[in-house]
Amino acid sequence: xxxxxxxxxxxxxxxxxxxxxxxxxxxxxxxxxxxxxxxxxxxxxxxxxxxxxxxxxxxxxxxxxxxxxxxxxxxxxxxxxxxxxxxxxxxxxxxxxxxxxxxxxxxxxxxxxxxxxxxxxxxxxxxxxxxxxxxxxxxxxxxxxxxxxxxxxxxxxxxxxxxxxxxxxxxxxxxxxx
Amino acid sequence: xxxxxxxxxxxxxxxxxxxxxxxxxxxxxxxxxxxxxxxxxxxxxxxxxxxxxxxxxxxxxxxxxxxxxxxxxxxxxxxxxxxxxxxxxxxxxxxxxxxxxxxxxxxxxxxxxxxxxxxxxxxxxxxxxxxxxxxxxxxxxxxxxxxxxxxxxxxxxxxxxxxxxxxxxxxxxxxxxx
DNA sequence: CGAGACATGTAAATAGTTACATGATTCA
DNA sequence: TGAATCATGTAACTATTTACATGTCTCG
Numbered sequence: 001x002x003x004x005x006x007x008x009x010x011x012x013x014x015x016x017x018x019x020x021x022x023x024x025x026x027x028x029x030x031x032x033x034x035x036x037x038x039x040x041x042x043x044x045x046x047x048x049x050x051x052x053x054x055x056x057x058x059x060x061x062x063x064x065x066x067x068x069x070x071x072x073x074x075x076x077x078x079x080x081x082x083x084x085x086x087x088x089x090x091x092x093x094x095x096x097x098x099x100x101x102x103x104x105x106x107x108x109x110x111x112x113x114x115x116x117x118x119x120x121x122x123x124x125x126x127x128x129x130x131x132x133x134x135x136x137x138x139x140x141x142x143x144x145x146x147x148x149x150x151x152x153x154x155x156x157x158x159x160x161x162x163x164x165x166x167x168x169x170x171x172x173x174x175x176x177x178x
Numbered sequence: 179x180x181x182x183x184x185x186x187x188x189x190x191x192x193x194x195x196x197x198x199x200x201x202x203x204x205x206x207x208x209x210x211x212x213x214x215x216x217x218x219x220x221x222x223x224x225x226x227x228x229x230x231x232x233x234x235x236x237x238x239x240x241x242x243x244x245x246x247x248x249x250x251x252x253x254x255x256x257x258x259x260x261x262x263x264x265x266x267x268x269x270x271x272x273x274x275x276x277x278x279x280x281x282x283x284x285x286x287x288x289x290x291x292x293x294x295x296x297x298x299x300x301x302x303x304x305x306x307x308x309x310x311x312x313x314x315x316x317x318x319x320x321x322x323x324x325x326x327x328x329x330x331x332x333x334x335x336x337x338x339x340x341x342x343x344x345x346x347x348x349x350x351x352x353x354x355x356x
Numbered sequence: 357c358g359a360g361a362c363a364t365g366t367a368a369a370t371a372g373t374t375a376c377a378t379g380a381t382t383c384a
Numbered sequence: 385t386g387a388a389t390c391a392t393g394t395a396a397c398t399a400t401t402t403a404c405a406t407g408t409c410t411c412g
Binding site: 035118 | 215289
């Protein structure tokens with residue numbers, strides 16, 4: 001059986017629901033602390049997409065108020081689980097990276113040493129900040145015996161390390177030349 | 179002086195025009211061979227954005243037909259050059275990465291060894307294909323004595339190497355466990 | 357002469373961000 | 385009591401992709 005095309009946001013949400021029912025708010029806060037470093041989502045996408053998924057029969061809402069505080073959690077339906085598995089389990093290539101910092105460094109490199117150095121510093125600082133954030137999450141990642149998230153976290157850390165080291169090295173080169 | 183907020187597409191275009199007047203078609207083919215690995219642009223963005231930049235006084239169009247083949251090249255105006263320098267030369271953080279392949283690996287890691295392995299293979303293959311593409315460009319990158327583009331190319335190569343090695347290593351780990 | 361590169365654009369749809377609005381609960 | 389967190393959503397805007405339409409030139 002074929003499933004509807006899933007938007008990236010739909011994939012994030014289905015993936016999150018894969019480990020149990022969640023509210024829109026939950027999804028937002030979990031993505032902010034996990035997938036955010038390679039794919040972010042905002043409320044403006046999450047809530048409407050949850051409704052679309054419910055309409056499409058991939059997720060089922062349940063009203064689940066906490067005291068007087070309203071709350072709607074969504075659970076994967078069987079079809080939703082199938083769609084999630086169909087996505088993760090079959091090849092499909094929407095591989096496209098985006099990184100505005102690299103874009104800036106690219107053009108800054110043409111604009112003279114000082115501008116280049118400045119852009120490198122900014123990029124390095126960004127990657128170091130992300131590293132800090134990712135390292136903080138480590139303790140939360142390998143909870144529940146699931147190894148997956150911590151693998152990907154380790155990947156993220158390696159990537160940002162590579163990037164920040166590259167910036168530092170290049171910076172040294174540029175500064176030596178001055 | 180402050181300049182209009184530049185969209186990412188505007189930044190790509192201004193950056194490209196920084197090294198001389200170009201047509202929309204030129205910009206598309208150059209980005210496809212250079213910035214594409216961290217920021218792509220389509221005709222549907224490029225042509226309208228060129229018009230907006232012209233209206234805003236940052237770029238100036240010149241009709242430049244080649245035989246009976248029409249062609250409009252755009253050149254940076256003084257204001258356009260200022261805007262480009264203002265962007266590259268001042269800090270500003272829209273650092274946000276996007277990589278749907280990592281997203282898939284992240285959720286695949288929760289879906290069992292075989293699915294995880296499959297996603298890792300796909301991601302690895304993508305990074306290796308990109309590596310091939312990037313290595314092909316090397317000869318074109320350091321033309322004209324400008325070192326910048328080849329620096330960033332080297333960065334891209336390093337990044338994809340890291341990513342594809344990580345996938346290979348993780349894949350071996352997973353396969354050993356099976 | 358046909359294929360592929362050169363060249364420009366638009367329309368429609370989809371995707372995503374930002375700012376806003378609202379209200380409850382918890383904890384210091 | 386006030387701040388932070390929990391909770392949900394919409395409207396307006398901005399960004400981006402995709403598919404389409406059109407025509408020229410060059411090289412084999």
